[in-house]
Amino acid sequence: MWVLSRACARTGEVPARTFPAVADMGPALVLGGNGVRRGLRNRTVILMGVVGPLVLGGVLALAFTGTGPKIDIVLVDLDDSSVSAGITRGLLEALGPDAQDGDSPVTLRTEPGVDSVEQARSALDAGDVSAAIVIPEGYGDSVTGEPEDLVVVGSADNTIGSAVAGGIARSVTARTDLQRSMVAGFVSAGLDPSGIEPGDLQQVVSTELTDFGFKFDAPLFLGPLSVFLFLGLGVNAKSLVRDRSIGILDRVRAAPISTRDVVLGAAITVMVTGIVAATLVVVLSTVVFGASWGRPLDVAVIMLAFVASVAGLLGLVVGLARTEAQADSWTNLMAFGFGVLAGSFFGGTTLPGLFGVIGNLTPNGAAMRALIEAGPGGEGLGGVWYLIVWMFAIGVVGVVVGGVMLNRRLR
Amino acid sequence: MAVLVADSLRRSFGGRVAVDGVGFSIGPGDTYGLLGPNGAGKTTTISMVCGLLRPDGGTVRVHDHEMRVTRCQAKAHLGLVPQEVALYEDLSGRENLELFGRLQGLGGRLLTQRVDEALELVGLVDRAADRVVEYSGGMKRRCNIGAALVHRPDLLILDEPTVGVDPQSRNAILAGIEELRGVGMAVLYTTHYMEEAQRLCERIGIMDQGVMVAEGTTAELVSLVGRHPVIRLSGDGPLDSFVKAALEVDGVVNASDHEGRADVVADVSAALLSHLLDLAERTGVRVGGVQVDAPDLEDVFLHLTGKALRD
Known part of the structure; x- marks a missing residue:
């Protein structure tokens, strides 16, 4: 049974009601x-x-950033030409100094002991590197002759590293088509092609890494x-x-x-x-x-x-x-x-x-x-x-x- | 002045007419019952009364505020108890009442005071801090009603509040509603339980298939049936002598005997019953039992629609 208190009885008090206006958010x-x-x-x-x-x-x-497994890409220059030296320098500078001393989630570096495709493969198999980008012999000549692709040494065990290296290599190769004409211009003018500014390469690397969500x-x-x-x-x-x-x-x-x-x-x-x-x-x-x-x-x-x-x-x-x-x-x-x-x-x-x-x-x-x-x-x-x-x-x-x-x- | 005036309400859903021309009014302190079987249009009617459904025709006025025109003012005077337990079960009883109080514009100390009153009214003060999910079925039903009372509405609308409730809780709910009538609150009560309508309501509207087939007090409605109560007296002895004597009694319309039972048609009163029992003794009839078969709202519904209330 409910109990009616005195307070519940009608007192004639007007309830404190508000009526919402159009702008009332109450x-x-x-x-x-x-x-x-x-x-x-x-x-x-x-x-x-x-x-x-x-x-x-x-x-x-x-999975993708510095707290996860790092991606370590080695550059191997088999061409040893002024063109390949310019590309190597451009790529190394593209990621800044962190990319060479291991502080970055993606490391791009050269390794003195890795001077061939076989050595790159051995380093990859040993787990010392995630992937390698190889500039093949004669690549420098390709700027004035037949186009040649960079070689990527990757592993199914490190698909992300291989994918990043492949992306960079493809972009560099594509850019080389443009640079080929620039380098040809340098050579025909009797200038040193290694003086090519790395700006284009920086953009190449930055774009690749951003696409992979690293930057x-x-x-x-x-x-x-x-x-x-x-x-x-x-x-x-x-x-x-x-x-x-x-x-x-x-x-x-x-x-x-x-x-x-x-x-x-x-x-x-x-x-x-x-x-x-x-x-x-x-x-x-x-x-x-x-x-x-x-x-x-x-x-x-x-x-x-x-x-x-x-x-x-x-x-x-x-x-x-x-x-x-x-x-x-x-x-x-x-x-x-x-x-x-x-x-x-x-x-x-x-x-x-x-x-x-x-x-x-x-x-x-x-x-x-x-x-x-x-x-x-x-x-x-x-x-x-x-x-x-x-x-x-x-x-x-x-x-x-x-x-x-x-x-x-x-x- | 009437608290609620519903006039010629009409509403269709697609091509189906759910409510057609329903109208009634409720004064302060009155309890009005809408009685009808499931699907009669009761819930649609109160949805229009509460401003939840827009009528296709007709008007609803609450304290002279027309629902269609000054909806907020009209709604501020009413409290709705939906058929289901319409509470947030993960909140406590107090939190539920506070929420619905705030939606009515209450706040601060006044809100606290009104919530306390409502909790006391429905007997949930001790369990106010418990979550609704922990309440028994009866407690949930009471809290469901309390949530509609927190802003002290002038008109309380209850949509079949006792469906699925055990007899003890049902009785508590009905007794509580009777008390609300005592403090001047108008009540609109829908049910398909004839006994509840008879117990609570001064006036009753009987609905069927969206139409108000009859409306009035219980006595007025029963009179529509057009038959007097029948007093069925069973016993041993000369029932034919008893019947002959009974036909001479004032107020007796007819009397007959059938296989050990005498049926006396008359307006029942305590005095008449007493007189008939004396008469049975004097005529040598040993009375085994007496049963009064008076027409009720079930008979009214059957009489008006040709079918039983709970068909």
């Missing part, structure tokens, strides 16, 4: 805060937002972070669908609030958890794995825009999904589809052609590109403003469209 903030609290309590925020990205990013970092390691963590944020988005979307099926959403909507507040509240949950997760991932990946993300302000703005776009996609999923299974399907599609398109699983390597363009339009692709272009040596936020606007636009449009769709369905 109900959405209440719902968003509730979502964050529940996420913290059932640990989905920590697991999906922090632990998952850090573990997966950490694995990628260990800029933030994508190693942004990729997993984006995948897990999408999966976390799914958790929130499913929660809303479940709320609808068991009547909680009816109870919420019976309060003086609008459906817009419901979607906005869920988006706020994703925003808050996403910002916390991104901050932790950036800080911890920098401290623990030495990841370089770029200038803090640039990173903060880009990550905010990225999280906003993910929150917007939540709105779309909520609007589209009629069942928990549908919410799951939509978010898995986004997490893995966008992940593949944007190269989230491959350290930021985008797909070629049209798929690459589409990948750059995805939230994680746009964020990845913004981080790379604004990152170390980049143009800063000024050069990527359109990507930031794009991500925020996804966020706003997603919430608005999702709210309209949900409202139509519910009413």
Whole structure:
């Protein structure tokens, strides 16, 4: 039996109610805060937002960066010409002094005891080097005659090292076509071809290493972070669908609030958890794995825009999904589809052609590109403003469209 | 002034008409029952009353605020208890009530005070800090009601709150609702349990296939059946003599005997029953049992729709 207290009896007191105006964020903030609290309590925020990205990013970092196995490439000059000397010097200088003393994850060096293909193979078999790039005898003559390729000595036991060496060799060979004419010009003018500036080669090596994800390691963590944020988005979307099926959403909507507040509240949950997760991932990946993300302000703005776009996609999923299974399907599609398109699983390597363009339009692709272009040596936020606007636009449009769709369905 | 006036509500889903022309009003302190079988349109009706569904036609006014026009003001006066336990199970009872209180615009000390009151009202003060998932079924149901009371609504809307509840908890819930009526709260109660409607509601609307087939007090509705109660008296002895004597009693409409049982059609009263028992003794009938077969809402529904309430 219930007991009515005196306080429960009608006193004529006017309840302290507020009626939300158009710009009143109160109900959405209440719902968003509730979502964050529940996420913290059932640990989905920590697991999906922090632990998952850090573990997966950490694995990628260990595999590809300085804390993992290093790639040691030896240059063997069998030509001993002024041309080969120029190429060797150019490649060695391209990676800077760290690349020759073992401090870099990729080492490119010459080894006095390795002067032939056989010796390179022996060193490779002994595990002393990861791969070798051999400049064959007569390569110098090829600049004025028939083209000749660099030789890569690799091993199936070290596919990454072989791939990196092969990439550098192919690019150098391709560049040699251009340089051939430059060197020919030097020779015909009676000048020493070893005076060729290594700038082109520096670009060759930098491009190759960036393509393999070595130079800029933030994508190693942004990729997993984006995948897990999408999966976390799914958790929130499913929660809303479940709320609808068991009547909680009816109870919420019976309060003086609008459906817009419901979607906005869920988006706020994703925003808050996403910002916390991104901050932790950036800080911890920098401290623990030495990841370089770029200038803090640039990173903060880009990550905010990225999280906003993910929150917007939540709105779309909520609007589209009629069942928990549908919410799951939509978010898995986004997490893995966008992940593949944007190269989230491959350290930021985008797909070629049209798929690459589409990948750059995805939230994680746009964020990845913004981080790379604004990152170390980049143009800063000024050069990527359109990507930031794009991500925020996804966020706003997603919430608005999702709210309209949900409202139509519910009413 | 009526707390709720629903007028000519109509709603279709696709080509199917779910509610057609339903209307009723509830005054302060009144309990109004919507009685009907599953699929009758009760939940659709209260969804329109709560502003969850937009009516295709008709209006809902809560304290003179029309739901379609001043929705927030209208909603601020009502509390909804959905049919399911609509609570976050990973939050405590107190946290749930605080959440729904905040959504009603409550905050600070007033929120704390109102939550305390609601918890006391539903008898969950001792378990307020426990997560809802740890509650028994009956406790969850009570907390479900408490969440709708935290902002002291003028109109409490309960959608079949006793479905799947054990008899003890059901009785506690019904007794609690009776107490709310005592403090002036208007209650809209949907059910397909005839006994609950009869016990709680001053007025009852009977719905079937989206239409309000009858509306009134229990007595008014029962009168629609058009038959008097039947007093069935079983026993040994000269029942034919008893029947002849009973036909002479004031208030008796008809009487007959059938295979060891006398059926007396009359408006039942304690005095009449006493008189008939005296009469049986005087005519030499040893009474084995007495049963009163009075028409109830089940009969009303059968009479109006040609089918049983729980078909």
